[in-house]
Each structure stands twice: as C-alpha cells, then as structure tokens.
Amino acid sequence: MTDFIAAIGLVFVIEGLAFAAFPGATKRAMAHFFETPEAQLRAVGVGSAVIGLLIVWAVRG
Numbered sequence: 001m002t003d004f005i006a007a008i009g010l011v012f013v014i015e016g017l018a019f020a021a022f023p024g025a026t027k028r029a030m031a032h033f034f035e036t037p038e039a040q041l042r043a044v045g046v047g048s049a050v051i052g053l054l055i056v057w058a059v060r061g
Contacts, residue, residue: 019026033041
C-alpha cells in the first residue's frame with residue numbers, strides 16, 4: 001500500500017512540475033484534450049495503463 005501511495009505522490013510531482021515549468025504549453029495541451037474524441041482518449045488511456053503495468057512488472061517482478 002505504501003508503494004501505491006508513493007506512486008500517487010509521484011504523479012502529483014510530475015504534474016506539478018509540468019504546470020510550474022511550462023504553464024502555457026500545459027494550458028494548450030488541456031485545451032487540446034477537450035477537443036480529442038473519447039475513443040482516442042480511451043485508447044491512449046488503455047495504452048498508458050498497459051505500458052505502466054509492464055514497467056512496474058519489469059522493475060518489481
């Protein structure tokens with residue numbers, strides 16, 4: 001459980017750094033996000049989840 005909480009913390013760190021370092025680019029990316037079709041967002045989400053799972057499996061396996 002502590003690994004999961006640490007992973008959530010790292011997500012916040014990475015997102016925070018993106019907003020702090022590149023606020024304009026982050027705003028543009030968010031605007032583009034709302035214009036992207038749901039099917040494409042779903043495909044990217046599933047792909048990201050699979051890649052993340054493979055990374056965790058490779059590191060912790």
